[in-house]
Amino acid sequence: MKAIQFKYSLPRYILSKAVGPIYSPALYGPLSMLRYIDLPEPVLPNENWVKIKVKMAGICGSDLNLIRLQDSPSTSPFASFPFTLGHENLGTIWEKGQALKDLDVGERVIVDPLLACAARRIDPPCEQCQHGEYSRCRNFAEGKIAPGLEIGTCRDTGGGWSSYFVAHQSQIFRVPPEVSDENAVLVDGLCSALHPVMRNFPSDQDTVLVMGGGLIGLCTVASLRALGSKARILILVKYAFQGDLAGRYGADQVIRMGRGFDYFSEIAKAVDGRLYQPVLGKRVMVGGADCVFECVGSDRGIDEALRFTRAGGTMVLVGLAAIPKRVDWTPIWLKELKITGSFACSTEHYQGQSIRTYQLALDWMKEGRLDLSHLLTHRFRLEEYKMAFEVLFRKKRSKAVKAAFLLD
Numbered sequence: 001m002k003a004i005q006f007k008y009s010l011p012r013y014i015l016s017k018a019v020g021p022i023y024s025p026a027l028y029g030p031l032s033m034l035r036y037i038d039l040p041e042p043v044l045p046n047e048n049w050v051k052i053k054v055k056m057a058g059i060c061g062s063d064l065n066l067i068r069l070q071d072s073p074s075t076s077p078f079a080s081f082p083f084t085l086g087h088e089n090l091g092t093i094w095e096k097g098q099a100l101k102d103l104d105v106g107e108r109v110i111v112d113p114l115l116a117c118a119a120r121r122i123d124p125p126c127e128q129c130q131h132g133e134y135s136r137c138r139n140f141a142e143g144k145i146a147p148g149l150e151i152g153t154c155r156d157t158g159g160g161w162s163s164y165f166v167a168h169q170s171q172i173f174r175v176p177p178e179v180s181d182e183n184a185v186l187v188d189g190l191c192s193a194l195h196p197v198m199r200n201f202p203s204d205q206d207t208v209l210v211m212g213g214g215l216i217g218l219c220t221v222a223s224l225r226a227l228g229s230k231a232r233i234l235i236l237v238k239y240a241f242q243g244d245l246a247g248r249y250g251a252d253q254v255i256r257m258g259r260g261f262d263y264f265s266e267i268a269k270a271v272d273g274r275l276y277q278p279v280l281g282k283r284v285m286v287g288g289a290d291c292v293f294e295c296v297g298s299d300r301g302i303d304e305a306l307r308f309t310r311a312g313g314t315m316v317l318v319g320l321a322a323i324p325k326r327v328d329w330t331p332i333w334l335k336e337l338k339i340t341g342s343f344a345c346s347t348e349h350y351q352g353q354s355i356r357t358y359q360l361a362l363d364w365m366k367e368g369r370l371d372l373s374h375l376l377t378h379r380f381r382l383e384e385y386k387m388a389f390e391v392l393f394r395k396k397r398s399k400a401v402k403a404a405f406l407l408d
């Protein structure tokens with residue numbers, strides 16, 4: 001089967017890191033760490049696993065970070081090279097282990113990619129997994145399968161950027177007939193926003209600032225409204241088309257950033273803040289939003305999110321920051337801010353019960369409460385991966401929000 005793999009090589013890393021910022025094809029060309037190759041189909045690790053035939057696989061911002069070599073090396077112990085990429089997936093059960101009686105071949109499913117204790121046959125599970133906090137599992141590099149935070153970073157499981165991968169029964173979620181393929185493949189992206197929103201839910205009197213108009217930023221707005229939030233939602237976006245979508249999902253005010261837009265003044269006006277010019281550097285703000293969801297993870301995004309949060313407020317780092325180099329940490333102590341991070345998704349408390357984030361998202365989609373299907377703006381065959389990356393690297397021109405590979 002054809003697959004897109006990531007294989008670590010120090011010389012290739014150095015070359016891609018040097019040339020990639022000025023010539024993007026170097027990041028996925030013949031001298032990069034990305035390979036489009038033939039691989040044997042993965043085999044079931046044991047009787048509690050299934051083989052998934054991939055129908056559609058999303059291209060996540062974290063995948064693009066990896067391809068651009070922007071990830072921190074600190075996550076490398078929790079990966080096993082070479083690995084097949086792709087953790088956002090939709091497919092059908094192609095083969096199942098003998099112990100699985102409640103899953104049937106041919107069922108349409110999505111897979112929570114986290115490779116926590118259950119998938120690793122660690123018994124008893126760690127304290128975090130015992131409480132359903134699978135994104136905090138302490139055993140991502142232990143157990144009966146190779147290290148990997150999730151499917152798409154583990155050499156034993158394969159990934160969605162291929163025809164088949166394998167998953168443990170604990171990761172499987174049936175897709176109801178009422179949920180379209182386009183919505184199903186976006187569940188993972190939605191849950192990456194839903195998880196931090198539920199853990200940092202604002203009061204109805206709060207002003208919330210969402211920074212970033214990509215899929216995660218838009219899903220943050222959608223999650224707030226789907227959960228019934230009446231907070232005032234501002235969103236800072238780079239492109240006009242992102243602002244149009246944000247308004248559709250419930251943002252009260254869209255603020256544009258970039259050349260020609262004084263977004264510092266616009267935000268200050270919106271949150272009744274005051275701006276002051278220091279002797280050097282960017283303006284500082286007194287006042288700000290009650291809660292800021294930073295959904296980009298860039299140096300600039302983090303630096304400005306801290307500036308735009310009011311004293312005593314909360315900044316939620318949703319974007320996958322690595323090693324920010326130009327961030328002024330002064331607002332953290334000067335404003336006594338609360339800073340919290342978020343990774344993947346987990347088990348949430350909702351309407352008096354515990355529920356996996358994936359299941360809640362599917363339930364909402366089944367009920368027609370949330371439709372994200374039009375956010376899937378681009379589709380590519382797997383062999384068109386170079387074109388896919390170029391489209392996603394140039395969103396201003398392509399107006400891309402989300403892209404996926406079609407494999408079935």
